Amino acid sequence: MKRLLVSIFALMAASVVIAQPVMSYEQAEVKANEILKSLTLEEKLMMTQGHNRFFFPGVPEKGLPYIYTTDASMGVKNKQRLHNDAEIKLAERTTQFPAFIMLAATFNPDLAYKYGHAVGEEARMAGAGVILGPGMNIYRNARCGRNFEYLGEDPHLAASIIYDYVTGMQSTGTLACAKHFLCNQTEFYRRRSNSIVDERAIMEIYTPAFKAAIDAGVATVMTAYNQLNGEWTGQSKYVITDLLRGTLGFKGMVMSDWNSIYDWKDVILSGQNLDMPGENAFYIKKKPADLVAEGVVTESDIDNMIRPTIATCIRWGLYDRYNSGNQYDYSLEAKLPAHLDVSYQTAAEGTVLLRNNGILPLATSQKILVVGKWLDKVPHGGGAARVTGYDHKTLKMVLSESFGANVTYAAKPTADMLKKADVVLCVTGTFDSESTERPFEMERKDEALVRLAVESNPNTIVLVHSGSAINMTAWADKCAALLYAWYPGQNGLQAVRDIIIGKVNPSGKLPMTIERDFADSPAVNSVPVGFDLNKAKGNPNEKAFHPWTYDVHYDESILVGYRWYEKKNIKTLFPFGYGLSYTTFALDKAKVLSKGKVKVLNDEKPLKVAIEVTNTGNMAGAEVVQLYVAEKKPTVLRPNKELKSIRKVVVEPGKKVVVTFEVDKNMCAFWCDKSHKWTTNAGEYEVLIGTSSADIAAVLPFVVE
Ligand code: BGC
Numbered sequence: 018m019k020r021l022l023v024s025i026f027a028l029m030a031a032s033v034v035i036a037q038p039v040m041s042y043e044q045a046e047v048k049a050n051e052i053l054k055s056l057t058l059e060e061k062l063m064m065t066q067g068h069n070r071f072f073f074p075g076v077p078e079k080g081l082p083y084i085y086t087t088d089a090s091m092g093v094k095n096k097q098r099l100h101n102d103a104e105i106k107l108a109e110r111t112t113q114f115p116a117f118i119m120l121a122a123t124f125n126p127d128l129a130y131k132y133g134h135a136v137g138e139e140a141r142m143a144g145a146g147v148i149l150g151p152g153m154n155i156y157r158n159a160r161c162g163r164n165f166e167y168l169g170e171d172p173h174l175a176a177s178i179i180y181d182y183v184t185g186m187q188s189t190g191t192l193a194c195a196k197h198f199l200c201n202q203t204e205f206y207r208r209r210s211n212s213i214v215d216e217r218a219i220m221e222i223y224t225p226a227f228k229a230a231i232d233a234g235v236a237t238v239m240t241a242y243n244q245l246n247g248e249w250t251g252q253s254k255y256v257i258t259d260l261l262r263g264t265l266g267f268k269g270m271v272m273s274d275w276n277s278i279y280d281w282k283d284v285i286l287s288g289q290n291l292d293m294p295g296e297n298a299f300y301i302k303k304k305p306a307d308l309v310a311e312g313v314v315t316e317s318d319i320d321n322m323i324r325p326t327i328a329t330c331i332r333w334g335l336y337d338r339y340n341s342g343n344q345y346d347y348s349l350e351a352k353l354p355a356h357l358d359v360s361y362q363t364a365a366e367g368t369v370l371l372r373n374n375g376i377l378p379l380a381t382s383q384k385i386l387v388v389g390k391w392l393d394k395v396p397h398g399g400g401a402a403r404v405t406g407y408d409h410k411t412l413k414m415v416l417s418e419s420f421g422a423n424v425t426y427a428a429k430p431t432a433d434m435l436k437k438a439d440v441v442l443c444v445t446g447t448f449d450s451e452s453t454e455r456p457f458e459m460e461r462k463d464e465a466l467v468r469l470a471v472e473s474n475p476n477t478i479v480l481v482h483s484g485s486a487i488n489m490t491a492w493a494d495k496c497a498a499l500l501y502a503w504y505p506g507q508n509g510l511q512a513v514r515d516i517i518i519g520k521v522n523p524s525g526k527l528p529m530t531i532e533r534d535f536a537d538s539p540a541v542n543s544v545p546v547g548f549d550l551n552k553a554k555g556n557p558n559e560k561a562f563h564p565w566t567y568d569v570h571y572d573e574s575i576l577v578g579y580r581w582y583e584k585k586n587i588k589t590l591f592p593f594g595y596g597l598s599y600t601t602f603a604l605d606k607a608k609v610l611s612k613g614k615v616k617v618l619n620d621e622k623p624l625k626v627a628i629e630v631t632n633t634g635n636m637a638g639a640e641v642v643q644l645y646v647a648e649k650k651p652t653v654l655r656p657n658k659e660l661k662s663i664r665k666v667v668v669e670p671g672k673k674v675v676v677t678f679e680v681d682k683n684m685c686a687f688w689c690d691k692s693h694k695w696t697t698n699a700g701e702y703e704v705l706i707g708t709s710s711a712d713i714a715a716v717l718p719f720v721v722e
Pocket of ligand 1: 149274
């Protein structure tokens with residue numbers, strides 16, 4: 018535990034390089050206009066499409082170098098195509114960090130800053146000017162193969178993590194890319210889906226994380242593969258110009274997701290700035306050059322399209338960096354060990370203990386039998402977010418280090434072996450990947466092994482690796498302990514091991530609800546009737562042009578995640594925000610601190626509230642205090658409560674910490690689809706403070722005037 022605390026403080030104290038944009042966006046636009054005057058029409062047309070798959074276009078002879086961009090959400094996917102793991106040279110190493118959903122499970126924005134900063138430094142080392150992440154699509158549907166790249170179901174949690182992540186990354190001079198804009202919640206035939214979403218859900222659920230990225234100054238945004246309300250996001254004026262730049266106030270450059278535009282006229286007039294990767298756009302009949310020649314669009318439309326790309330690169334000094342040959346900063350290699358600390362800490366704080374009958378932590382003198390998957394391989398997700406990493410610490414390596422001869426392994430044990438073991442650790446889960454929607458149920462053989470283990474031995478601990486929720490209803494209450502450890506990164510299993518042996522006290526919380534049955538989910542109809550998920554994997558998703566689309570109706574509107582299950586009174590397996598510790602915490606003495614008319618919130622005065630968090634157990638630990646707000650008599654559909662603030666606090670045994678929050682009028686607002694504005698009704702509200710969405714310790718009424 019001491020190690021956990023020491024590393025929390027070490028991380029807080031770590032020095033950071035602060036790189037700011039070299040000028041305002043407006044100043045950069047003026048400079049971009051000068052450059053535009055020097056370009057021929059042909060050169061301008063070249064600037065509309067990407068170069069060599071992963072480069073922004075350029076005109077090197079006119080001082081505009083090609084800028085290297087790479088993925089993304091779990092670290093830097095550097096040169097993977099050129100080297101296998103063993104060949105990766107020191108200067109090409111990049112850390113395989115824990116999956117983004119594990120970062121969300123830490124509920125710790127300070128750690129998100131460190132994570133973003135570390136990834137930004139590794140991008141500088143790899144010569145990448147722009148990282149194609151963070152991903153921030155809200156988790157609506159447990160079967161989405163990319164949930165591991167995102168930050169869970171709650172807009173406030175996602176926004177809190179994103180703000181600090183983007184700030185951390187861009188402070189290194191690496192540009193972030195907020196993706197995928199917008200309403201990209203399924204990987205099922207991902208280039209064919211049309212998300213039908215109402216305005217309130219767009220504003221209250223799907224855009225707050227993007228808004229947080231914009232507030233943090235994110236330099237670039239990527240549109241998505243899907244249609245939103247009938248328009249491809251990569252060529253929709255509503256999506257790019259009206260919503261992203263208008264309502265949300267984005268200033269910077271927008272790029273398409275890879276091969277996701279279909280009509281150049283719409284693209285040019287939508288506010289889109291760059292077709293990526295560009296060269297493969299064989300399915301588009303009319304090219305920009307044809308459209309200019311035919312007078313369908315003008316040269317000034319092309320200028321408008323490419324100006325933000327040039328202005329953004331100027332604003333952040335990317336052209337200067339590349340032109341002076343300074344894009345590779347190998348001095349940052351020295352930071353790799355510090356990045357491993359961030360990666361370890363994310364896994365330590367993001368592993369969620371869902372059940373424990375007291376079996377955990379284990380003494381290393383105990384004999385354990387380890388069974389199941391990934392004993393010799395660090396589990397990871399697939400697709401663009403997959404980072405190779407280096408120096409992987411597998412479960413076998415880390416457990417043998419601590420348990421020595423007391424640990425034995427059997428990937429496929431017999432019932433007899435399971436019965437005879439003192440303690441069984443059963444490792445299971447799913448491999449989730451981009452462009453694949455996967456069933457809620459685990460593969461049959463994996464499910465069978467977990468059931469056999471828990472039925473054969475009451476001392477079975479289940480360790481799950483997955484990017485999303487899985488069906489655990491048949492056995493979750495039969496195992497002795499249950500740890501959810503996502504995709505933990507190249508050294509994350511060391512953290513998982515340290516939790517198992519009590520060197521680290523778990524403090525992760527679920528960033529999403531785990532349902533008892535997928536039929537309970539609002540997204541149950543996300544796959545068209547008649548399609549079999551098991552047969553839909555792979556190639557059909559990847560065809561570049563599709564003559565048909567299918568609709569995904571977001572009929573639940575704003576009732577995503579716990580908002581849905583609470584409103585519909587559906588019992589879940591594990592609620593949002595839930596996670597256990599080896600110690601216990603008591604939350605009490607909640608009070609309103611504001612003076613005067615204390616319980617009234619008006620424009621000038623936020624409400625100040627406080628609660629005491631006491632560690633009532635024997636071990637130091639961290640608790641996430643969660644503040645929700647509820648409107649008592651709403652005039653429109655509102656969730657029972659909405660998360661508005663999180664605070665992670667470390668408390669020593671027997672000690673207490675007072676946590677204070679400020680609640681302002683914005684936290685009480687809903688998006689009014691009549692006035693198209695954030696609106697706060699006057700009237701009665703409640704602040705609810707707890708340690709999960711289902712464990713509320715205090716309810717404080719207040720009034721908005
Ligand atoms: C993914 C993006 C990714 C891009 C480049 C696409 O298939 O959807 O998230 O950034 O590829 O790798």
